Amino acid sequence: MKGKLVYLTSPFNTEVREYPIPKAEPGAVVLNMLRASVCGSDLTTWLGLHPRTSKDYPIGHEGIGEIHELGEGVSKDRAGQEVKKGDRVAFVYYPTCMECFSCLKGRFDQCTASKYNYVPTPDVYPHFIGTFATHHYLFPNQYFFKIPDNVPNEIAASANCALSQVYWGLEKGNLTSGEWLVIQGAGGLGLYGLAIAKVKGAKTIVIDSVTSRLDLAKRMGADFIININDYSSMEERVERVKEITDGQGADIALEVTGVPEAFKEGAYIIAPGGKYVELGNISPSKKTEISPAIFTRKSITIYHALRYPPTYLYKALQFLSDYKDDFPFHEFTEDKVFSLDEFDKMMDLVNKRQITRAAVVPNKTVFA
Template identity: 50%
Template sequence: MKGKVAVMSEPMKMEVHEYEIPEPEKGAIVLNVSRTNVCGSELHIWKGEHPTKKKGVLGHEMVGTVYKLGENVTTDYAARPINEGDRIAAVYFLTCRKCNFCRRGNFPLCEKALTFWGKGPEEFPHFHGTFGSHYYVHPDQYFYKVPDNVPDIAAASANCALSQVYFGLDKSGLSYGDSVVIQGAGGLGLNAAAVAKEKGAKVIIIDAVESRLEMAKQFGADHVINLKQYDTVEKRAEAVRELTDRVGADLGIELSGVPAAFSEGIHLIRSGGKYVTIGNVSTGKYTDFDPGLLTRKSIQIIPIVRYDPWYLDKALTFLSKNINKYPFIKMMDGVFEFSSIQEALDRSVSREVTRASIVMEASEIVTL
């Protein structure tokens, strides 16, 4: 049997290829992809902004069902029994547990994290990304069973957006009663708002799109700041101070992917505060920065790339506990068939769609 995979032949150009569905090796799994999302990192690649990846298979946010289990695969990474047909979410990178970084406990920086990601689709096992009918889960790639009460449309975001911000907020030490200012109300920002709110924080979100800010309120934001209304760094910093006893937020988290947001962040945070940066992943982009202000305010900067792999299980549990409290199913404002992946990417780049989701079956497309 053959499956389909969407391949970027060059930036802004997508083709669909067919390959034999592989037999999983020992410790691996082959999944049927049910739903996959367009993440911001895909958009950087699609626009040709990634330093190395200029073609190949895209996609990493996903949920699927087990098509075939490899030898010795009987449970997920939380020891739950796994069978064909079960719904699975997989961490999008490998954790070898043997390299220099893994031996130091720094699993997100595993030297083998993305060894399959750069391979061309012609190379076995072909289905290296989630923009396809199938997806190959490698040995050393953590995966977890999706709770029954979490629908695909919510579960598909867990292995990147939700896990990433959950990990970042935990690394920051955010605690009950703290204030957090979130730069960006896209998928990462909305998930961060919900997690921060459940931790007992006062949540402030900054964005330029009014519809995003309205959605942010539904995800736990106590206050929203519109970039168009507060159109300078000074005005936005003053707005944050007014909401935080005139001192600034205890924590800032950059989720916009805009370099200028990084330089702005330290203006929004109190002296002795912390600043988590996640959104800026494209190298070679620069912004003016005031290092003297950083030093004088003694702000701690915490860069986050990927996450400890077990955070995917924490993210799925978070969804299960809060699925009726926050509108996770409304986060995707554009749903496309597999045949329309290029349209999903193009409309995401043009910001006609905030969060695009791709389904393998047309019957799964619903109006939200």
Template identity: 45%
Template sequence: MPSKEMGTVAYLVEPGRIEFREYPVPDPEPGEVVTTVERANVCGSELHIWRGNHPEVKEGSLGHEALCRIDALGDGVETDYAGEPVEEGDLIAPVYYLTCRKCSACLNGQFHLCENVYEYWSRSPEEPPHFHGTFGTHYVIHQDQYFFKIPDGLDPGIAAGANCALSQVMFGLDETGVEYGDSVVVQGGGGLGLNAIAYANEQGAETILIEGVDGRIERGREFGVDHVVDFREYDTVDARAERVHDLTDGVGADVGVEVAGVPEAFAEGISLLRDGGRYLEMGNVTPGAMADFDPGLLTRKSVDITAVVRYDPWYLHRALVFLDEQTDAYPYEDLIDAEFDLMDVNDALQQSDSREITRATLLPR
């Protein structure tokens, strides 16, 4: 009897320490999909976990933003979650968390807040079926995990970024209600910020980027941002707020988007908005990181704050459609600016953390 194929997983033993473990690639259980990982991107969430800043995940399998190829379908799996037929060899993108559809959040229609999202994601690889994270050669999609087929003709390197970064900002901006003619100020020009610029552009908004890293400013301009506020030039909160007001006929932006991941950015954001503006908080995900804040200013300006974590799972399908339709409009092919072998995951994390690169991708094979 031939021996089972072996696969490799990057396992975060503790913050800052990664080990590689090998396990036999399993056969799928009913409702599961066993895949080969084609590429897995380094997202800000991996950096939070790797540093030890995630509030719940301190160890386990790493990786969640990925493109996978179907190796085997479990009994009962004939289509993706958009009803598209699937078969072995198809390229798919999995939603990185499961949705139980039975907890109180799911029963309220808030699938992105499912109480069981961490029941599968980032488990220890010692637990079968071992391949719980996408930083590995294989990945097993759980019975309660959405996944979607990649549109024919969409560049796989572009498609991998739909899961998490683009899906997240599409969901957040929709929740905030960005409309044609709005002015949108984006704090931070990383992957989330660039996707926010692109999606806001397509909604007919005028976009403003606040950033201070040359490469990110250049990339923001490539993604069609209308204005840049360089915080090296405008080096105080008051100076940046005044500049944003100057760019918006003296009233302030209609919408603010915090994707810098810096607590002080949230405190600053309120000053960038017009009275009655809307503010989307997505970047600060680590509880306990504090900033001074003026609640009276928030009240006097009557700003509406929307905070979101994750996204409703069908947004991944919307993100893939968006990428398929907008491939020629934005340089998504350049958004991944560094490729690493899976075994060089530490280098990928370190260079991403130091902002030497905008977004890294791991190539397991």
């Protein structure tokens, strides 16, 4: 039996190809993909700006699936919950080698020998490594967790990247109750960050240029919004943040735009002694000019979050289970759904910022 996957042939161009569905080796798991969301790094890859972009790349990493086959020795998820064929699971999108310098220190998020770093063409077995596909292969040592029964697919699908990574970033930055948090960008990551911040008791300011996203941010509990169309210069936005925060600036800022100029702006938005969580800028080719002295003189601590510790996926799923009815997650996670054949059309709309959180649902009928 064969499955299908989206195959990146060159920037802006993909094809759908068929490959035999792999067998699960000992310790591995094969999934039927239920839903795959578009992450900002997927857009960067499709545009040809990501460091890993290459011809014949199996694109996609964010999503959920149901168990198609369990390899020998696999009977539980990483939380010790019993699993069986047909169970819905979310997976940490990168395998860990358990042997490199980072893994031996317990920093699995920084694994330097992961197979994820050396993704081959989909022509190479087991083929199904990207998530924009009918199936997905989980390698041995790749973490996965059962999805709580009360969390629907459309809300769970972004947990294994967007929510987990923002959760990790804000906890690295030690966001606490009463602090002023500025969120630069009201896409999926920014909105998840907003939900986490509200649960933690932070006061929030969200900056974006898309009115519909800012309106949703307000419905999700943002205390203030700043529309870039109304405050067109960096100086105006910095002044507005200071006005809101009694002249001090933000205690902490979260950058999830992927725009280098936003990183520069954050240095001026943050109060002396503040904290900066940088997630969005992942393209080495995109640059901004700023003097390091501003960070030194203001004693700003910068926290970066590439991936996340695998346990944060479990925390993210529990967060959704506990708070899914407290925030209108469905308003952006149900945004638009596409088939595998509509992938390039979908990405074009994402690139134009006409969709907040697009998704592919590859199987209308799950393969037996």
